Amino acid sequence: MVLFALAPLALPQSYSPVALGTSEAAAQGVAGAWVARLGFVMFGLAVLGICVLRHQSWPPLTTGLHGGFGVGMILVAVFSHAPWETGVPYVELEDQLHSVFASVVGFSFIAGVASTMFTRRPRTRMGVVGDIAALLVATTVPLLAGSSLWGAAQRLMFITAAAWYAAEVQRQRAIDRAATVPRP
Numbered sequence: 001m002v003l004f005a006l007a008p009l010a011l012p013q014s015y016s017p018v019a020l021g022t023s024e025a026a027a028q029g030v031a032g033a034w035v036a037r038l039g040f041v042m043f044g045l046a047v048l049g050i051c052v053l054r055h056q057s058w059p060p061l062t063t064g065l066h067g068g069f070g071v072g073m074i075l076v077a078v079f080s081h082a083p084w085e086t087g088v089p090y091v092e093l094e095d096q097l098h099s100v101f102a103s104v105v106g107f108s109f110i111a112g113v114a115s116t117m118f119t120r121r122p123r124t125r126m127g128v129v130g131d132i133a134a135l136l137v138a139t140t141v142p143l144l145a146g147s148s149l150w151g152a153a154q155r156l157m158f159i160t161a162a163a164w165y166a167a168e169v170q171r172q173r174a175i176d177r178a179a180t181v182p183r184p
Contacts, residue, residue, distance in 0.1 A: 003039030021154040023081035037077040044073030065112035072104035
């Protein structure tokens with residue numbers, strides 16, 4: 001998340017983090033776009049690491065969906081968005097592939113969170129509230145695409161996803177601690 005926050009500092013002044021999304025921050029042919037691309041890769045790798053951490057407590061389908069999120073994030077970095085400035089050359093196929101993998105990321109997160117919510121044991125009130133909040137943000141923010149607040153809304157969505165995954169790491173740590181405490 002730090003890289004997404006720092007990316008606008010490396011980009012041309014015409015980039016607006018409020019109006020333009022993280023995909024534009026990683027756009028083809030843009031000086032400094034490597035910072036946002038690295039953010040995508042790091043986020044994807046972190047989620048793949050969480051999949052390894054949670055593989056014993058998540059069902060295979062849930063693990064696969066979150067794995068799809070992680071792989072999709074990496075591929076969003078590999079295949080970059082078109083630049084936001086007009087007249088800058090770019091590869092249209094790469095932009096289209098970026099859109100496909102961005103959709104994979106969104107679908108995988110929504111389906112993965114829903115799968116986690118319905119299969120999590122024990123089911124806690126805080127866990128369900130966090131799941132529902134993540135689902136609400138992930139399903140409503142895309143409706144703002146193209147608006148003057150798209151960049152800010154998309155950043156909220158990324159922060160929400162990162163917070164959700166961080167909570168899953170904490171849940172696994174609690175499971176691991178409980179498993180090591182001897183029962184009387």
